[in-house]
Each structure stands twice: as structure tokens, then as C-alpha cells.
Amino acid sequence: MEQMDALIIGHGPAGCSAALYLSRAGFRVAVVGKDSGALERAEKIENYYGLPQPLRGADLVNIGRQQAAALGAALLEDEALGLEWLEDAGYQVQLAAGGMLTARAVLLATGKAKRAPAIEGIKEFEGKGVSYCAVCDAFLYRGRTVAVLGGGVYARHEMEALLPLAKKVTLLTHGTEPELDPPKEVVVQTARLTRLRGGEKIERIELENGQQESIDGLFVALGSASAGDLALKLGLRLKKDAIPVNAKQETQLPGLFAAGDCTGSFAQVAFAVAEGAKAALSMIAYLRS
Ligand SMILES: Cc1cc2nc3c(=O)[nH]c(=O)nc-3n(C[C@H](O)[C@H](O)[C@H](O)COP(=O)(O)OP(=O)(O)OC[C@H]3O[C@@H](n4cnc5c(N)ncnc54)[C@H](O)[C@@H]3O)c2cc1C
CATH class of the missing domain: 3.50.50.60 (FAD/NAD(P)-binding domain)
Structure with a gap:
């Protein structure tokens, strides 16, 4: 260093x-x-x-x-x-x-x-499940289900911080192919993310293909930091x-x-x-x- x-x-x-x-x-x-x-x-x-x-x-x-x-x-x-x-x-x-x-x-x-991605709910759930820092917040998601929004080296960095703690990590590439091979434990979902749903906290995501998934946290890592x-x-x-x-x-x-x-x-x-x-x-x- x-x-x-x-x-x-x-x-x-x-x-x-x-x-x-x-x-x-x-x-x-x-x-x-x-x-x-x-x-x-x-x-x-x-x-x-x-x-x-x-x-x-x-x-x-x-x-x-x-x-x-x-x-x-x-x-x-x-x-x-x-x-x-x-x-x-x-x-x-x-x-x-x-x-x-x-x-x-x-x-x-x-x-x-x-600019913040135009995905319904992303701003509303900031601090209520939407995070911009896996290193800072990963411990909050020990044993829980999380997703990382992105597809490049920055997204991989965030996934690597989450994998040792989270129960499940999904990579949401939002309509593109991942730029890098994600770690093998990660589930890749290429459909566009359309909406975040929940009450006090984020509870699930909705994708363009109609699929819905339960999540506890979403880490935004689109493009470069x-x-x-x-x-x-x-x-x-x-x-x-x-x-x-x-x-x-x-x-x-x-x-x-x-x-x-x-x-x-x-x-x-x-x-x-x-x-x-x-x-x-x-x-x-x-x-x-
Ligand atoms: C098409 C176009 C034409 C323009 N024409 C003019 C003009 O004629 N005259 C004029 O005065 N201005 C013009 N501008 C505006 C001008 O380019 C910007 O105002 C200026 O470049 C801003 O400088 P900056 O250093 O703030 O950012 P930038 O020039 O955008 O530089 C940002 C730097 O950050 C780096 N970076 C970003 N993320 C990371 C990361 N995570 N890690 C490491 N590095 C990172 C990039 O590699 C880049 O080196 C134009 C802009 C555009 C888009």
C-alpha cells in the first residue's frame, strides 16, 4: 500500500x-x-x-x-x-x-x-435497503438476500464485499450482458429492473420480464464509481x-x-x-x- x-x-x-x-x-x-x-x-x-x-x-x-x-x-x-x-x-x-x-x-x-437510474422506488428506498457502499453496509445484510445493480468491475468489487456475509447475491445487469464473469456463487439476472417495492424497507424487485424477487438490500454499482x-x-x-x-x-x-x-x-x-x-x-x- x-x-x-x-x-x-x-x-x-x-x-x-x-x-x-x-x-x-x-x-x-x-x-x-x-x-x-x-x-x-x-x-x-x-x-x-x-x-x-x-x-x-x-x-x-x-x-x-x-x-x-x-x-x-x-x-x-x-x-x-x-x-x-x-x-x-x-x-x-x-x-x-x-x-x-x-x-x-x-x-x-x-x-x-x-444521474440516478430512472427506476421506480430507487430514491425512496435510499437508506431503507438501497445502498451505494457494500464495504460500509455489508454487515447489515449478514444471512440475507441482496442484489447488486451493475455489470462491470465496480459491481464485481461490491459483490465481493457482500458474498462472505449475504445468504444470496444476485447480479442485476439491467438489460445488458455482464462485462466480466461474476463470481460463481452469484445468480445473474439480465432483465431490466423496473420497480422496487416494500413498506418501511425494500421487500422485492420487479423486472421487465414480469418476474419478481424478494430482496432485503439493493447495492447500486452501475458503470464506474x-x-x-x-x-x-x-x-x-x-x-x-x-x-x-x-x-x-x-x-x-x-x-x-x-x-x-x-x-x-x-x-x-x-x-x-x-x-x-x-x-x-x-x-x-x-x-x-
Ligand atoms: C461532447 C462535449 C463537448 C464539449 N466541448 C467543450 C468545449 O468546446 N469547451 C469547453 O470548455 N468544454 C467543453 N465540454 C465540457 C468539458 O469537457 C468538461 O467541462 C470538462 O472536461 C470537465 O472536466 P473534469 O475534470 O471535471 O471532468 P472530466 O473531463 O469528465 O474528467 C473526469 C475524469 O475522471 C476519470 N474518472 C471517472 N470515474 C473514475 C473512477 N472511478 N476512477 C478513476 N478515474 C475516474 C475519467 O477517467 C476522467 O479522467 C464538452 C463536453 C462534452 C461532453
């Missing part, structure tokens, strides 16, 4: 901008990212300062990453699956490739908030799926910061870069305090 001063999740404009400031201030910084984020789909950027001619979004991301690496940041092509607070080590992030990193300060910069998913694992509340921050990009948790599209700010490169820089200055003050 590697100990860093600062860890940045997301290597887009917000994350790499923060990495420049933190590296130049002499801190050990790791930046974890898995693809080019929002800019992957941007054909032509021509409204960002300093570009003599329009640039493809993916090229702008690569330049930002090269710049951060040249200044000493450690860039890791990986995916963050979980985030925990450890009393003696600070924040710990679990990576898809299997490793862990710990850092005293963390910046969430994973881009636009993921977003900043919102990671924040929920630490007990933060979201505001319209975005991470609430103050003017210094601080969240409500000491040492945890957020910048860029994940904070719900105006979705433009210039805003993400500015928030990343502001977050880095706050992280530097935090690390020196």
Missing part, C-alpha cells in the same frame, strides 16, 4: 490542474484516471485560453496529463472502486488493478455527476447528484475536496481548471496545517 500526500481521482482538466499546483509545492501526488472523461467526445475545443488552433478534446487531456507527469505527479491508469477513511492513515482508495493508495488529502474530480458514489461511501450527502463544496472546494469532510463537473459547476474546461487550482491551494493549506 503506497502512502501519498495527496490523491486525485480523475485525470481530466480539474484533476490535472490540481496536480500541477500540488506537485510544484513539493507534495507526493498520485492521479488516478481511466479514460479521457467528458473531453473524449469533444471533437474540437477552441474556447480555452492559449490554443493557437482548435484541439481535439482527447489531445487536450493528454497534454494536461503529460504536463502533470513532467512536474512529478504519479499518473496511474486505473479505476477507483472504493474510498474509506482510516483513523491512522487518512483516506484509502481501492483500485481496480488490485492495489490500494492512502493519502491525507483527496480530490474528487471524476467529471459530470452520474463516480465522485458521488465515492462521497456516499464516506457518508456525504449529495445535492442533485453533485458534490456540495464551499468556495475553497472543501467538502464537509476534512481533507476531502472536489472540483470540476462533479461539483455541478458550469461544465466548461476553464471552470474545471479553475476549480482544480483552487482545490489544490486548499489542499496545500490543509497538508501544511
